[in-house]
Amino acid sequence: MSKKIDEQKKNVVIVGGGAATTSAIQSLANKLDHAQYNLILLDARPYYVHNIATLRMTVSDAGQLEDRALMPYDRLQNVTFVQGKLVKIEETTPGKGGVLVLENDERLDYTALVLATGSQWNGPPNLGHSDEKVRANIEIWRERFSQAKNVVIAGGGAAGIELAGEIREAHPNTKVTIVHSETHLLNDVYPEKLRKNLEQKVLAQGITLIDQDCIDVFPDPLFVTDVVTRKGKTIKDADLVVRTLSPRNSTSAC
Ligand SMILES: Cc1cc2nc3c(=O)[nH]c(=O)nc-3n(C[C@H](O)[C@H](O)[C@H](O)COP(=O)(O)OP(=O)(O)OC[C@H]3O[C@@H](n4cnc5c(N)ncnc54)[C@H](O)[C@@H]3O)c2cc1C
Structure with missing residues (x-):
């Protein structure tokens, strides 16, 4: 100890x-x-x-x-x-x-x-435990986002929306698409009016939304590829697909 x-x-x-x-x-x-x-x-x-x-x-x-x-x-x-x-x-x-x-x-x-x-958590907030791992993961994600031209975010909850905004701000030339399983961003815990308003703000940022659909296959982040959603929609030349799906409880030891 x-x-x-x-x-x-x-x-x-x-x-x-x-x-x-x-x-x-x-x-x-x-x-x-x-x-x-x-x-x-x-x-x-x-x-x-x-x-x-x-x-x-x-x-x-x-x-x-x-x-x-x-x-x-x-x-x-x-x-x-x-x-x-x-x-x-x-x-x-x-x-x-x-x-x-x-x-x-x-x-x-x-x-x-x-x-x-x-x-x-999924995606970037899942940084790992040791100091070396956390710092290495921060650098890996920074490199991925700085290289990416066409990012697909799987999950339009709070983390996915925030991530999309951060990418647009730091890398304004990067295309960003959010794929979300519900009819509007977030989920039905939130009032519909808020969800619709938020959607307008996200669209105004130049972010593309695909709703009522899912990403099931996550390609290797090192390759540029076409991503096909569950409903068969093709997102061409995606070079970074990021999971921002709901987190799981860390209760494996309990
Ligand atoms: C990107 C992002 C943005 C967010 N924005 C907001 C926001 O704006 N407002 C808001 O209210 N909330 C926000 N949240 C949610 C908020 O961070 C969480 O609700 C909060 O951190 C939960 O606190 P916690 O102490 O329960 O868990 P955590 O903060 O996750 O802490 C759990 C701790 O337990 C440790 N741990 C886990 N398993 C073990 C183990 N087996 N052994 C030893 N240690 C272990 C972990 O290392 C960690 O330090 C955000 C979350 C994310 C990821």
Whole structure:
């Protein structure tokens, strides 16, 4: 384990240092009796990744957003940060704590556990875990977007729409098409008026929309190819097809 943990004390462990926990953990750190408990944050990454910045950060290097969007956990006070990926929870007796098993086979006792492992995103926000991987993925996506002439975005939810806008802003000569399974962008959680207004704004940006259709086959990003949608529509000479489909819960260890 990278950090020394006081073994005389019980461990309160928070797994996942995402948006849901990073503010709450500091309040907990201020209230917890540190004479009795270690407050431990376990995360697979060495820093909090500000998801909201990830699309702009991966579309272009303008402003070097990674300097601000990747925020090291060691700035947290009265919190012991442990970098590691949780793969298994061994509960001793229900509600009485147990052991967390990490990917590198290390084990971490817990008395109280908060699971906040968030979501597994598709496409550019899916940056990986180690610092090397995250930074390499940022560079890979920047290179892909700077080379691409004709980008197809599979999924017209919030991430797909935002990505389309970021591409149009950073690379105005790049053609962008969003393929979306519904009749309007977003989904029916949102009011129809908003969805229609948004659609007009997206079209005004020169973005092409294909609705009520899907991309089933994702070509290798290194090749220029015609993409055929599920309903048989051909998008000619696409050179980058990006998934922005709904994320899945990161609950494989739970
Ligand atoms: C491109 C994009 C734009 C967004 N824009 C907005 C916006 O404008 N407004 C808004 O409200 N929301 C936005 N969101 C959504 C917002 O980011 C999420 O709702 C929020 O991050 C959820 O917080 P969380 O703590 O539950 O999960 P996350 O922030 O995903 O954090 C989960 C943490 O758990 C860690 N983890 C996962 N599995 C393990 C494991 N097995 N072991 C150890 N650690 C693990 C991860 O490394 C991660 O640090 C956006 C998301 C994206 C991708």
